[in-house]
Amino acid sequence: MKYTYQTQRTCSRAIEIEVEEGVITSVRFHGGCAGNTAGIAKLVEGMTPEEVIKRCKGIDCNGRGTSCPDQLARALEKMTGV
Numbered sequence: 001m002k003y004t005y006q007t008q009r010t011c012s013r014a015i016e017i018e019v020e021e022g023v024i025t026s027v028r029f030h031g032g033c034a035g036n037t038a039g040i041a042k043l044v045e046g047m048t049p050e051e052v053i054k055r056c057k058g059i060d061c062n063g064r065g066t067s068c069p070d071q072l073a074r075a076l077e078k079m080t081g082v
Contacts, residue, residue: 001018001019001020001079002016002017002018003016003017003018003019003075003078003079004016004017005017005071005074005075005078005079007068007071007075008066008071009064009065009066010032010061010064010066010067010068010071011031011032011033011068012029012030012031012032012037012068012071013030013031013032014029014030014031015027015028015029015030015068015071015072015075016028016030017072017075017076017079019049019079019080022048022049023046023047023048024044024045024046024047024048024049024052024076025045026041026045027040027041027044027045027072028041029041029068032068033068036068037068040068040069040072044056044072049076049079049080049082050080050082052072052073052076053073053076053077053082055069055073056069056070056072056073057070057073057074057077058070058073059073
């Protein structure tokens with residue numbers, strides 16, 4: 001399953017996610033801090049969406065009330081209905 005999420009209040013503009021058989025196989029951020037978003041993407045590959053949501057939801061960046069990891073968690077919630 002592929003999903004594209006338009007981010008809000010972050011430097012990244014969108015996140016492309018692929019999940020197969022309940023496991024994240026690919027994450028690609030468009031925009032944002034290249035090293036950080038590439039690192040997040042690699043770290044979550046092989047994890048379940050539920051685990052990423054649990055670990056990343058609520059992370060804040062500079063008082064924005066969200067962050068790239070938080071936006072990834074929100075995208076996974078919408079994608080999976082969790």
